[in-house]
Amino acid sequence: MTRFDLAIIGAGPAGMSAAVTARDAGLSVIVVDEQPAPGGQIWRAIGRNAGARPGNLAILGEDYASGAKLAARFEASGAQFWPSASVWHVDSPDDGDKSLTVAWDGVTRQFTARALLIATGAMERPVPVPGWTLPGVMTVGAAQTLLKSSGLYPEPSLLLAGSGPLLLLFAAQCVAAGIKIAALLETTPPGAYLRGLPHLPKAMLGWRTLLKGHRLKRQLGVSGIPVYRAVTDLAAKGAERLERVRFRSAGMPVELEAAHLLLHEGVVPNPQLTRLLRCEHHWDAAQRCFRPDLSDRGETSVDNVFVAGDGGGIGGAMAAVHSGRIAALEIAERCGAVNRPSGDVEIVKARDALRAELAVRPLLDAMFPPPDWIARLDGDVTVCRCEEVSAAAIRNAAALGAPGPNQAKAFLRAGMGPCQGRMCGLTVTEILADARGESPERIGYYRIRPPIKPVTLGELAALDGSD
Amino acid sequence: MLRRLPEQKGRKVRFLFEGEQVSALEGDSVAAALMAAGAGTTRTTPKSGAPRAPYCMMGVCFECLVEIDGVPNRQSCLVEVRDGMRVRRQQGAPGLPGEADDDPV
Numbered sequence: 001m002t003r004f005d006l007a008i009i010g011a012g013p014a015g016m017s018a019a020v021t022a023r024d025a026g027l028s029v030i031v032v033d034e035q036p037a038p039g040g041q042i043w044r045a046i047g048r049n050a051g052a053r054p055g056n057l058a059i060l061g062e063d064y065a066s067g068a069k070l071a072a073r074f075e076a077s078g079a080q081f082w083p084s085a086s087v088w089h090v091d092s093p094d095d096g097d098k099s100l101t102v103a104w105d106g107v108t109r110q111f112t113a114r115a116l117l118i119a120t121g122a123m124e125r126p127v128p129v130p131g132w133t134l135p136g137v138m139t140v141g142a143a144q145t146l147l148k149s150s151g152l153y154p155e156p157s158l159l160l161a162g163s164g165p166l167l168l169l170f171a172a173q174c175v176a177a178g179i180k181i182a183a184l185l186e187t188t189p190p191g192a193y194l195r196g197l198p199h200l201p202k203a204m205l206g207w208r209t210l211l212k213g214h215r216l217k218r219q220l221g222v223s224g225i226p227v228y229r230a231v232t233d234l235a236a237k238g239a240e241r242l243e244r245v246r247f248r249s250a251g252m253p254v255e256l257e258a259a260h261l262l263l264h265e266g267v268v269p270n271p272q273l274t275r276l277l278r279c280e281h282h283w284d285a286a287q288r289c290f291r292p293d294l295s296d297r298g299e300t301s302v303d304n305v306f307v308a309g310d311g312g313g314i315g316g317a318m319a320a321v322h323s324g325r326i327a328a329l330e331i332a333e334r335c336g337a338v339n340r341p342s343g344d345v346e347i348v349k350a351r352d353a354l355r356a357e358l359a360v361r362p363l364l365d366a367m368f369p370p371p372d373w374i375a376r377l378d379g380d381v382t383v384c385r386c387e388e389v390s391a392a393a394i395r396n397a398a399a400l401g402a403p404g405p406n407q408a409k410a411f412l413r414a415g416m417g418p419c420q421g422r423m424c425g426l427t428v429t430e431i432l433a434d435a436r437g438e439s440p441e442r443i444g445y446y447r448i449r450p451p452i453k454p455v456t457l458g459e460l461a462a463l464d465g466s467d
Numbered sequence: 468m469l470r471r472l473p474e475q476k477g478r479k480v481r482f483l484f485e486g487e488q489v490s491a492l493e494g495d496s497v498a499a500a501l502m503a504a505g506a507g508t509t510r511t512t513p514k515s516g517a518p519r520a521p522y523c524m525m526g527v528c529f530e531c532l533v534e535i536d537g538v539p540n541r542q543s544c545l546v547e548v549r550d551g552m553r554v555r556r557q558q559g560a561p562g563l564p565g566e567a568d569d570d571p572v
Contacts, residue, residue: 035545036494036547053474053476055474056472059472084545123523123525133517133519133530134518135507135508135519138520138522138523138524139523141523142523145524146469146499146524149496149499150471150475150492150494150503151471151472151475152469152470152471152495152503153470153471153472154470155469156468177472240507240508241508241518270527385522385528386512418529419527422528422529423522423528423529454540456538456540458538
């Protein structure tokens with residue numbers, strides 16, 4: 001079985017930065033990613049757009065275009081790269097190498113590595129409003145992916161609903177591309193700037209981000225897109241697909257016809273791999289999500305398993321680049337590949353840069369607080385999309401004595417469908433915490449088991465341990 | 468319905484959706500190509516038969532599951548469309564590979 005110094009899962013900003021750093025230090029590195037090309041979600045299809053479709057760079061903006069440089073360095077780094085590969089199991093014995101089981105190119109392959117870096121990033125927080133399962137409803141991130149990867153956009157009658165920087169960025173990209181947005185439904189509670197004010201002095205370290213945010217708001221302000229503010233009670237309506245969207249704006253009921261509704265309530269760490277490896281996690285009350293416990297070098301509670309980027313807590317692309325570098329420098333040192341003094345100097349530099357990037361986060365968390373209504377959900381709104389389990393059923397399970405998500409799963413099959421709880425895990429934790437009057441930390445999360453991606457019998461049968 | 472911005476360079480790819488010929492651009496995911504072709508519903512749920520379509524486009528929601536070349540449960544947002552692919556909606560619980568009738572080509 002092939003052995004590497006470092007295996008990296010995810011070729012976004014954190015994974016690519018770590019790969020480049022580790023290769024510079026002389027480590028053997030393999031990187032696997034589900035997507036067909038490097039870049040992660042933030043720099044998705046950066047190679048194609050920088051090459052054959054340069055017009056898209058102007059639409060997507062300079063933060064997107066800036067990814068081309070790191071992607072090129074990554075491709076030249078000499079790290080082995082498996083795109084379109086699904087990691088479906090990782091084994092981390094107490095004393096020894098990590099072993100990864102990956103479906104790639106129709107064959108299941110296994111290899112080992114001394115250290116593992118999980119750089120699987122973030123996913124959008126699921127937004128369980130009535131009707132969110134209807135065709136025609138998807139996430140803002142999904143629409144942005146369609147734009148980046150294929151130059152595709154939804155038409156006609158496109159509504160954007162939610163809160164947060166990504167929503168505003170995508171709206172600005174639509175304006176730049178001439179894509180018509182019928183209305184923007186802001187769920188951000190009123191008083192965002194007042195809430196942000198106390199955090200402003202510390203956030204000034206991240207003045208570039210603040211300036212960008214200010215420019216975004218100004219661009220949208222002059223765009224003429226109708227904006228509904230203080231939106232609550234959002235619901236998508238339709239029979240076979242989305243037809244109408246109902247909501248309240250500052251308390252007043254509104255109904256709009258719509259063919260497309262894009263939802264966004266911020267992003268949260270993708271928990272699947274750190275949960276599979278039984279890493280310790282804690283509840284982040286400001287971002288209303290779990291995040292893995294990490295050392296100042298990015299190591300989890302499991303020896304030689306590291307997390308870099310948004311998978312360890314939301315910090316954005318540049319923070320991911322720095323945290324990937326920090327983890328790779330630490331791993332290189334453990335492999336004996338870096339001279340102590342120079343390695344430490346590099347880590348201190350990267351840590352300073354990371355701190356500057358993260359300075360703006362408390363301000364953003366205060367301005368765009370994660371939704372608190374999810375914890376209070378009840379009734380027939382779908383929580384688990386795969387097994388079609390309602391909020392009322394989750395509450396009922398709590399009343400019947402289910403102390404946590406794993407018992408609710410056994411009662412209801414919530415979290416047992418193909419997505420394995422990715423779409424309902426956080427919601428189930430929040431509802432159970434509310435119903436039982438306990439903290440989400442105490443309630444906990446689903447126990448994640450392999451395989452974490454669907455594997456065909458053919459891929460299983462074609463197990464190739466020699467590769 | 469999805470529309471495409473002007474000046475999206477790329478080779479045209481032809482594939483079959485429910486036996487009908489559909490075209491896309493090289494580099495499109497199957498999920499993107501289906502939505503661009505106006506597929507609407509791309510699967511129905513095993514429990515109630517409710518209509519679904521791609522939701523996250525990044526491999527986490529599993530709503531875009533379809534049958535590709537006779538293999539069910541494929542995440543169509545993670546698969547690039549190729550010439551001659553045969554794609555079908557996934558109706559309810561998937562059967563075993565090879566169980567479904569082949570498209571009349």
